[in-house]
Structure formats: C-alpha cells, structure tokens
Amino acid sequence: MSDIIRRDPRAEWIARNRLHPLHTAMQPVQHSWMGPNGIIRKNVHGVGFIGPNGIKRIDRSGAQQGGAAKRTAAVEVQLPLHQVPAPAFYINVVPDMVGGRLSSHDRDLLGLARQLAGSDGAVLAVVFGEHKEAGFSTAGVDRLLVLEGHEFDGYSPEQRVQGLRAVDNQFNPRHWLLPDSRSGGGELGRRFAASLKERPATRVWQIKEQTCIGRAGAGQEDLARPLPRLILAAAECADPVSDTRHEVLPVELSTSLARSLPRIEDLGAVAVDPAAIPMAEAEFIFSGGNGVKxxxxxxxxxxxxxxxxxxxxxxxxxGFMARDRQVGASGTWVTARVYVAVGISGAIQHLQGIGACDKVVAINLDPGCDMIKRADLSVIGESAAILQALIEAVEAYRNGAKRDAA
Structure with missing residues (x-):
C-alpha cells in the first residue's frame, strides 16, 4: 500500500494556478536541463541552503540535488492564516453536521459565508452538541460556538430555535446561512425564520452583490430577489474554502439558555429498509462489481x-443486480458519505458517478487499478475472505455492545 503512487488533485490544481498564493511553493525545483546545443546545464544557484549567518552553503549529501530521499519525502505546505481580530460584523452559519462532521454541502455553505464576510467580517459557525470535526480551520470558520446540552440531542427543533434566538440577540449577525437540505437544515431554517418573523430566501444557488438567485417552479425556474438576512442555500452554492486557514476561536453565550418544556418528543430513529432508499439519497452504499464471485x-x-x-x-x-442499482455516469450519480466498492476496477464512467462521495473504500485484488487510486482506504485481497471477516467483525462488535449495555 505504501508503494502505490496517489494523485493529489488539489496540489495539481495549485501548481497550474498562477494566481494561487501557494503556486510558487508547489513548483518543482529544476537543477539541471539540456541546453540548445545538447549540453547539460546545471543551476549552481539552486543547489544548497542558507545557513544561520545568511551565507549560502552547498549540501554535498545529495539530498538537495533531487536524491531519493527528497523524491520520497512529502513537502507539507502551510496555508496562509486569515485572522479577524475585531470583526466589523458576523456571518452566522448553522451546518447540518451529519455524523458530527462537515458535509460537502456544509463546506459549500461556509464558502458562501466567506464571500459575504469579505476581509472585515467573521464567519461564526454554530454547532449543536458534540462533534468530531477537526477541519474547521480549513473550511473558513473564524469563530466557533458550540451549544452543548442533552436538550439538543436527536430531533429537537424547538430547543435549537431557542438557542439560535439567543445567538442572534448576542451577536446580531448581518446574515444567517443554513443548508436547505433534508438533513435538518431546511426545516430548522424555516422554523427559525418564522420565529424571527422574517421571510427567508430558499434554495439559493447564487449570490451577486445584493441579489440572490434561488430555484423555483419545481426547480425549473430561477427566482431573483434582494438579499435577505436569512438564507437557505442549496448544494454547490459556492466553492469551498481552499486557499486559507482560519483561527476558529471559541466563543460562548453571555447568558444561559432558558429551559422550557418541549412540545415535541423524539421517539428515536425508525428502522428503514436500505433497499427502499433511492441511490441518489443513500448515505452508505455497498457496491459490487465483476470481482464479486x-x-x-x-x-x-x-x-x-x-x-x-x-x-x-x-x-x-x-444480471446480478437490477438496472436501478447501477452507479456511474450511465446509471445514478451518488453522493454517499461512505461508498464501498467491492471488486470494481474503476471505469471512468463509474468514477464520475462517485465523484461527490466523501469517503471511498475499495476491496480489490489489483493494487494498480483506478479504484484503488481513487479510494481513501484500500484493502487488497480476495473479496470473499474479506467480506466474511467483515461480517464476523460486525457481529463481534454488536455482541460486545449488547454485553456492555446489559
């Protein structure tokens, strides 16, 4: 696994973009080249390093001259830090945080908030309960407010609206941004707008100056309106932040939240047959290919x-699966958070169909196939043995959890 060469699409894009602040750092250093007369020329000024006294030293170990150690070492590039010590205003974002982590929709929303904040404003992310996200700094978050408490667990729209009202009273943001999604952001945003008695802009996919454009007419028409204070944005409303990192300074509410008896009781999740979930809406997809015997x-x-x-x-x-289960450009484009490919080599049409998936796990015998190169986690081996071991591991985990609960 460690010998497999993996591509970094983001690094390649930075190397091509001359306007990117890290463009120069991503360029390879050329130490020698062939001149017009066929003679090899060497760049004597490019070999060596600057010593502590400011004098250039020559490294004769070969590490500075394109040796094997330099070719295998990964160069860590540090993004420039964006700081807002005294924000002139706030742009508040309430991400869905499905599974305790930022989704691609959440990152698009933070990218839109970063555009609205500019250089003087700060992006304040409001998160309910505990989370597992460690990438707020590279997603564009300047301030982070975590509203903790058991009252925010599960389905609790009334308590969350009450928490957002308290945040609104303290920070008075210029805009509120929520994802217009089925994961809770769409409903929470509409409830919050009704509580504030404001009319939100829904299904927004583009903002130009002080005008927002949203989908209307069953998604067949565009509706332009002045930019309101409360915005419910659709997926791909903006490019996610990729050029800077941010402080993510923690903030707290100055007053404690008032406790009230909720009118809605959460009875827990309802078991749903995974086969009844449409492919385009599935969060966890287990996909099989020609390698499955x-x-x-x-x-x-x-x-x-x-x-x-x-x-x-x-x-x-x-004939092993129905036509509506086909994944790819010629089938269904999926946006699962976890996509497991068993025995799939990775044709270009299939890779296009899973391009929006967050995490891809590949099980294959061929370590050089395209699916292995695309995957975030790869397991090389016979699929039957791996699947049997996976079933045993799942059963052991569930039995252990039952014993702990007892």
Whole structure:
C-alpha cells in the first residue's frame, strides 16, 4: 500500500494556478536541463541552503540535488492564516453536521459565508452538541460556538430555535446561512425564520452583490430577489474554502439558555429498509462489481452493515443486480458519505458517478487499478475472505455492545 503512487488533485490544481498564493511553493525545483546545443546545464544557484549567518552553503549529501530521499519525502505546505481580530460584523452559519462532521454541502455553505464576510467580517459557525470535526480551520470558520446540552440531542427543533434566538440577540449577525437540505437544515431554517418573523430566501444557488438567485417552479425556474438576512442555500452554492486557514476561536453565550418544556418528543430513529432508499439519497452504499464471485455473501454483508446495495455496469449487465442499482455516469450519480466498492476496477464512467462521495473504500485484488487510486482506504485481497471477516467483525462488535449495555 505504501508503494502505490496517489494523485493529489488539489496540489495539481495549485501548481497550474498562477494566481494561487501557494503556486510558487508547489513548483518543482529544476537543477539541471539540456541546453540548445545538447549540453547539460546545471543551476549552481539552486543547489544548497542558507545557513544561520545568511551565507549560502552547498549540501554535498545529495539530498538537495533531487536524491531519493527528497523524491520520497512529502513537502507539507502551510496555508496562509486569515485572522479577524475585531470583526466589523458576523456571518452566522448553522451546518447540518451529519455524523458530527462537515458535509460537502456544509463546506459549500461556509464558502458562501466567506464571500459575504469579505476581509472585515467573521464567519461564526454554530454547532449543536458534540462533534468530531477537526477541519474547521480549513473550511473558513473564524469563530466557533458550540451549544452543548442533552436538550439538543436527536430531533429537537424547538430547543435549537431557542438557542439560535439567543445567538442572534448576542451577536446580531448581518446574515444567517443554513443548508436547505433534508438533513435538518431546511426545516430548522424555516422554523427559525418564522420565529424571527422574517421571510427567508430558499434554495439559493447564487449570490451577486445584493441579489440572490434561488430555484423555483419545481426547480425549473430561477427566482431573483434582494438579499435577505436569512438564507437557505442549496448544494454547490459556492466553492469551498481552499486557499486559507482560519483561527476558529471559541466563543460562548453571555447568558444561559432558558429551559422550557418541549412540545415535541423524539421517539428515536425508525428502522428503514436500505433497499427502499433511492441511490441518489443513500448515505452508505455497498457496491459490487465483476470481482464479486459470491453474490449471496455480498448481500449478506450489505445486510449486516445496513448499507444500500449498488453495482457497476458489468454486474448489472450480467444480471446480478437490477438496472436501478447501477452507479456511474450511465446509471445514478451518488453522493454517499461512505461508498464501498467491492471488486470494481474503476471505469471512468463509474468514477464520475462517485465523484461527490466523501469517503471511498475499495476491496480489490489489483493494487494498480483506478479504484484503488481513487479510494481513501484500500484493502487488497480476495473479496470473499474479506467480506466474511467483515461480517464476523460486525457481529463481534454488536455482541460486545449488547454485553456492555446489559
């Protein structure tokens, strides 16, 4: 696994973009080249390093001249730090934080907030309960407010609206941004707008100066209106932050939240058949390809994991899966948070269809296939043995959790 060369699309984009602040740092240093007469020329000024006294020294160990140690060492590039010591105003963002982490929709929303904040404003992210996110600094968050408490667990729209009202009274932000999604942001934003008695802009996908454009007419028309204070933005409303890192200074409410008896009781999650979830809306997809030899074991593993089943075009054409389960450019484009590819080599159409997935896990025999290069985690081996071991691990984990609960 450590010998597999993986591409870094973001680093390649920075190396091509001359306007990026890290463009120079990503350029390879050229120490020698062939002149017009066929003679190898060497850059004597590019070899060496600056000593503590400001005198240039020559490193004769070979590490500074393109040796093996330099080729294998990864260069860590530090993004410039954006600081706002005294914000002139705030742009408040309430991300969905599905699973305790920022989703791609949340990052797009923070990118839009960064555009509205400019250089004088600060982006304040409001998070309910505990989270597992460690990338707020690279997502564009200047201030972070975590509202902790058991009253925010589960489905608790009334308590969350009450918390947002307290944040609104203390910070008086210029704009509120929430994701217009099915994960809770759409409903929470509309409830919050009704509480403030303000009319929000919904399904916003673009903001120009003081005008926002949102989808209307069942998504067939665009509706332009003056920029309101409360914005419910759609996915891909802006590019996520990628050029800077931010302080993420913690802030707190100056007053404690008032406790009130909720009118809504959360009875817990309802079990849903993963096969009934549309592919485009599934969060966890377990997909099989030509490398799967035991399809009964594949279905058993998907059931044990509680995942929605998918397949490559080859598996669908061979009759192992239904046509509506095909993933790819010629099938369904998916946006799952976790996508597991079992025995899928990674055709270009399939890779296009999973381009928006957050985490990709590949199980394959070929360590050089395109799916392995695309995956965030790869397991090299026979799929049947790996799936059997996965089922045993899941059962052992669940049995251990039951014993701990007892």
């Amino acid at each position: 035991d399809w009964a074991l594949f279905h058993q593993t998907a059931a044990a994991l509680g995942a929605t089943e998918g397949a490559s075009r080859v598996a669908v054409d061979d």
